[in-house]
Amino acid sequence: MSDRAALKDRTAIVGIGQTEFGKNLEHTELQLACMAIRNALDDAGIDASDVDALGCFTQETTPEFEIARNLGFGELHFFSQVAHGGGAVCGAIGQVAMAIALGIAKVGVVWRSRKRGDPSKRQWAGVQPRIGDHWKWSRPHGLSRPVDEVAMLMRRYMHDHGATREQLAAVALTQRAYARRNPDALMRDKAMDLDDYLGARMISDPLCLFDNCLESDGAIAIVLTGEDRAADCRHRPVLIHAFSQGMSREHQLMTNYHGADPFVSSSSATARNLWRQSDLAPPDIDVAQIYDAFSPLVLFSLENYGFCGRGEAAQMAASGALGAGGQLPVNTSGGSLSEVYLHGANLVTEAVRQIRGTSPNQVSDARNCFISTCDSTPNGALILRRQ
Template sequence: MAATLKDATAIVGIGQTAFAKRLPQSEKELACRAILAALADAGIEPSEVDAFSSYTMEETDEVEVAKAIGAGDVTFFSKIGYGGGGSCATVGHLASAVATGQATVGVAWRSRKRGSGPRPWKNTAVQLPTPGQWTRPFGLLRPADEIGMLARRYMHEYGATRDHLFNVAMACRNRANANPAAMMYERPLTREMYMTSRMISDPLCLFDNCLETDGALACVIVSAERARDCRQKPVYVHSVAQGLPSQHHGMVNYWNDDPLSGPAWTAARHLWKQADFGPQDVDVA
């Protein structure tokens, strides 16, 4: 894949809805709005779309989206496992499909109404999968609880403080402050607000956690050759990787020799192996 994928495809359009709590539209409608906005941004007709990728937490199937937006014959579709950063792989799957000739116009999307409904971990009656059987009975119920353990270990190993954690929260909020579609548009975060907020799962406070919102976003992937004729300046897909380390246990990566070297480490090794440059060349994250 490295030989055919490197700079062979590009992201040429992005689209999003507003992000807020209790939006009236369904997840399907939000998904379609974001996808149509991304296609308009790229200058591509919906009938040209022949590939879709989302991930397993997406409740709207690609067949419903394809019908609703007026897509053509769909020749490739996939869903990525897990949540959070796992959804980045949707771009990689579509890039591979386009680079290998399985599709010509791919759409990656995510739609959610988490700001309108209960959190999935509130269902305490569901049978626990491994490794939840070994952690949830002892109080690690939410993602914040699981990551809180790793955050405390990180602080112990590297001398990080809550000021360092605040810098991360502030960087995220600054981006939202500049985005008119964001829930926290023009709602700045101060150090005092951060330091005096309630703890969710020590050492993670309220502002270390993501907002639960309604909304959708999408992007369009085409070949590098096609990208030259699209409406926007293309962003080329140079390298893609997924990763699950040996003996990994989901978010609670506690049983590895180093619990701080999780899936991202495995993915990074493969990512840089395929790239023409290294981490030292990156000046923005």
């Protein structure tokens, strides 16, 4: 099989849009989605009638036809949904990009709309009287939430490599520092230091409150076109340089307990295929946006994608490498821990801002950006670069 990467640099992100972020916003998820998509189309300078491809999450509650009808889209030629929540946004973008690169469609929109501030929208809040699906291998042992499963992995990581809570705290503290300079971040007005972190209530040992993503409402949208049309849009195009999804052998949703090594996650499968397609390698990446529903996922992703060696990510974070001016600035908007939690869609908009040169935490001369989705689920990743 040829290693030729047919998708490379043939499509671009040309528009980004978002709503306000908050908790218990008054608008419905449909209204929020339409607002974000309208803002993204305006940002691109593209009329809604030109959109002929859509990508979203299987967990999206608003069907495609509602979006198309409310916004006045024309005939659709491609629409897809990607599963696994926090593992989905790069897959949704990559699949629409493939449709455009193949000539199936010309203009695509990917969106995520959520009202997570509404307790009825929290899928992990309910308790089933009987479990018959794959959860039967973990739920009866007390791992009732995703945070419990990630906490188990972090405790094992600490045992294997001597990592400490103080080192883990560097992830949350670094992202809070970024959020403090981001006017759209929910935590922009809330300072945090190490004492605050260590004094926070425990959610699932060793993960405290600040190791967990926010409960927030809002919507984000991304507009894609072919590279040729992108030059006519309002902003510098951001090329999709490489894309992959991945699922490792014997993987189970939110856990990898059945494999020989629990830290060789689906990210390792995604990484090998992503870097195979790319002209860039991990040392070439200027800035990264790494999925962070829970802070340990940043550490695990850094290692699986080759930004550091096995067992080195905690020390890398504690060294300041992920912060402003560091070796690899990570989650420069504040991420899911301190900006907003929209299943990682905000990581994509921040990547675009970095390459456009418009981020509140701008990395000097950022030519490219790496984006990954949830390390502990089947997932995806993108490399974006400047045209």
